[in-house]
Amino acid sequence: MTSARFPTKDAVLALIRSSATPVGKREIARAFKLSGSDHREQLKALLKELEADGAVERGRNKRMAPPQSLPDVAALEISGQDSDGELQARPLAWTGDGAPPRIFLPAPRGGGPALTVGDRLLAKLARINDRLYEARIIRRLEVSQDTRILGVYRPAPDGGRITPTDRRNKSEFVVLPPNRGEAEAGDLVLADLLPAGRLGQPQARVVERLGSTDEPRAISLIAIHSHGLPTVFPSAALREAALAGVPSLVGREDLRAIPFITIDGADARDFDDAVWAEPDGDPTNPDGWHLMVAIADVAYYVRPGSALDRAAYERGNSVYFPDRVVPMLPEALSNGLCSLRPNEDRACLAFHLWIDRHGVVIRHRLTRGLMRSAARLTYEQVQNCHEGRPDDDTGLLADGVIAPLYGAYARLWAARVRRGPLDLDLPERRVVVDARGRVGAITPRLRLDSHRLIEEFMIAANVAAAETLEARGMPALYRVHDQPSLDKMETLRTFLTGIGLPLPKAGEALTPDHFARILRRVDGTAVSQLVSEVILRAQAQAAYSPDNIGHFGLVLRRYAHFTSPIRRYADLIVHRGLIRALSVGVGGLDDAGLERLAETGDHLSSTERRAAAAERDAVDRFTAAHLADRIGARFAGRVSGVTRFGLFIRLDESGADGLIPISALADDRYEHDEAARALVGQRNGHRHRLGDAVTVVLVEADPLTGSTLFHLADGRSEQPGDSGI
Incomplete structure (x- = not known):
């Protein structure tokens, strides 16, 4: 039998180029009917020659393909559509010169899940020609935050570099020219991590340009993308929101004659709760009050299983930044139909609450209604009116609307004091931004009686919601708060004992009142805020659960979030449960939700x-931006945290937080004493303790990373000595 004639170099190269997938020696030998050891050795030598010439590349499993080809199976990302509506993709890993080959995805047979830009998938690739591939989906891939970075792009001779905005990530990533996208110098970019290059340098590919870091909006964009917050609503959800309208009175109580008012911060973006009160005319409840808390009826618009519902569930809640909000619901609802704006009919769920002279809610009733807010007021306006300084908005409401609210509040507050909940009145930073998004000031948020009034009304309504669900045997999503763990209590006990504030011995039952008594002892002293923060850190984290273990901090046996369904999905679940339990119309919790x-x-x-x-x-980054032009300035502050790597400092002036690295404490070698919450000098015995007053010098403030670094102004912290306890 005559052996097949050995092919020419051009014939082998043509075969490799025409193949839809990379080919190996066995496929080449079969195609040319080669056999025997002589032919195998000749073919091996020919392929090495083609590889040396740069005509082919050896890839996975020693298979051959034209230069800069794609493997037969690759991870892809959907990049867009062509003019015919056909999906286009790009390889996640591409380190060749120039742009990667074009990849198209034919429509899947029998339909299949819709793919959108940014979706990732594993696909089998068939080569059409040097610059075009067809992909067949094997499976979808989850996008992991571990494979993506947010950073600042800067040009470099070999392409570019990305410096991450995460201060914990000290790497710098190489961006080859084909992977640059549209990034320009100083741009904030989102990039995918790629396999390291030949010199072991980590590489990345720009997938989205978010804008220049010179723009003030970049600060909140960094926070949004760093934490993977969804920002774009699906078109189906937007359509559902746009088609919504105010419902009729059928099946609803007409509450429009009641002069409800909303009370919020001056910078509030949505208004989902309104209140009204009057003295209770029932002779069996002398000196009692009738309070109403009306909440936007979000459940009417966001039905289980709808596109709106899926988008809201994914977000879970709205997220608030100094210059923007990432809402849980589209604007047509969050700032429209579900915002209780003055003089506009709005669907609501409202609790009637009857309060006795001791501040106890003796009964309550839920109604589904239609209301109309009489006024949108701020906390400052309501407080000023109550103190005898009404303005044009509050003057006509002073006696008939605002005064009764304070009457009902006084009863509820008295009951709260008797109950003895944990009341950590810690200052909150308020970042004030101007019209251009630049920081104008950082100030503590005021805490007025008008704030506490609304809080007590909301707590009363939340308790009523939980009690209603429990009374009807309806499973509920409770807001639960467990008592502190034994480990945390022992750490707290050690710290408090060190400053003369004993807690009950281990094994004794702790109540919020134990903490309240400690807070009363330090009120007005230099360590007041510090002790509040340490007690806060010792608490368990509140959570949502159908298993009701009560709320330790509020000293309540049953508690559920009912009052903010625009911005919390948990409240929407509670609304749906109430609608189902009371059979008051559409939008109730379905069996799948239960x-x-x-x-x-x-x-x-x-x-x-x-x-x-x-x-x-975001607040840390805005604060760093505010301080960035004050490098070298001196500030008064206190040690707010002690770790093995340094001291955290909180400035008295703005509440800004920053770090003194332990390496900057150059007067001694310091070790961390965790029990004493101190850094202790090994030679001189000097201690830097939690709560110490300090004067610091600002040495770094980076808005992009949120990093703020200080040095001690004189090398030492001031010992607190007599705290006045």
């Missing part, structure tokens, strides 16, 4: 923590 209560509670607890972290990060 079965998923535990899962929903875990998810919402997680999104709440995510939102809180993003808000803190």
Whole structure:
């Protein structure tokens, strides 16, 4: 039998180029009917020659393909659509010269899940020609935050560099020219991590340009993207919101004649609760009050399983930044139909609450109604009116509307004092931004009786919601707060004992009143805020759960969030439960929602923590931006945290937080004494303790990372000595 003629180099190269996938020696030998050891050795030598010439590349499993080809299976990202509506994709890993080949995805047979820009998938690739591939989906891939970075792009001779905005990430990532996208010098970019290059340098590919870091809006954008907050609503959800309207009175109580008012901060972006009160005319309740708390009926608009519902669940809650809000619901609802704006009909769920002379809610009733707010007022306006300084908005409401609210509040506050909840009145930073988004000032938020009034009314309504659900046997999503763990209590006991504030011995039952007595002892002293913060850190984290363990901090046996369904999905679940339990119309909790209560509670607890972290990060970055032009200035502050790597400092002036690295304490070698919450000098015995007053010099303030660094002005902290306790 005559052996097949050995192919020419051009014939082998043509075969490799025409193949839809990379080919190996076995496929080449089969195609040309080669056999025997002589032919195998000849083919091996020819392929090495083609590789040396740069005509082919050896890839996975030693298979050959034209230069800069894609493998037969690759991870892709949907990048857009062509003019015919066909989906286009790009490889997640591409380190070749120039742009990667074009990849198209034919429509899946029999339909399939919709794909959108940014979705990732594993696909089998078929090569059409040097610059075009067809992809067949194997499976979707989850986008992990671990494979994506947010950073600042800067040009470099070999392409560019990305410096991460996460101060914990000390790496710098190389961006080759094909991976630059549209990024320009100083741009904030979102980038995918790529395999390291030949020299071991970490690489990245720009996937989205977010804007220049010179723009003030970049600060909150960093927080949004760092924490993976969803910012774009699906078109189906936007359509549902746009088509919504005010419902009729059918099945609703007409509450429009009641002069409800909303009371919020001057910078509030939505108004989902309104209040009204009057003396109770029932002779069996002398000196009692009738209070009403009306809440936007979000459940009417956001039905279980709808596109709006899926988008709201994903977010879990709205997230508030100094210059913007990332809402849980589209603007047509959050700032429109579900915002209780003055003189506009609004659907609501309202609790009637009857309060006795001792501040006890003796009965309550929920109604589904239609209301009309009489006024949108701020906390300052209401407080000024109550103190005899009405303005044009509050003057006509002073006696008939505002005064009764304070009457009902006085009763509820008296009951609160007797109950003895944990009352940590810690100062909150308020970042004031101007019209251009630049920081104008950082000030403590005022705490007025008008704030406490609304808080007590909301707590009363939340308790009524939980009691109603429990009385009807309806499973509920409770807001629970466990008592502190034994480990945290022992750490707290050690610290408080060190400053002369004993807690009950280990094993004795602790109540919020124990903490309240300590807080009363330090009120007005130099360590008041410090002790409040240490007690706060010792508390368990509140969460959402269908298992009601009560609320330790508020000293309440049952508690559920009812009063903010515009911005908290948990409240929407409570509304749906009430609607189903009381059979008051559409939008009630369905069977699937009941079965998923535990899962929903875990998810919402997680999104709440995510939102809180993003808000803190943004405030830190805005604060750093505010301080950036004051490098070298001296500030008074206190040690607010002690760790093995340094001292955290809180400035008296603005409440800004920053770090003194332990390496900056150059007068001695310091070790961390965790029990004493101090850094202790090994030679001189000097101690830097939690709560010490300090004077510091600002040495760094970076808005992009939120990093603020200080040095001690004189190398030492002031010992607190007699705290006045």
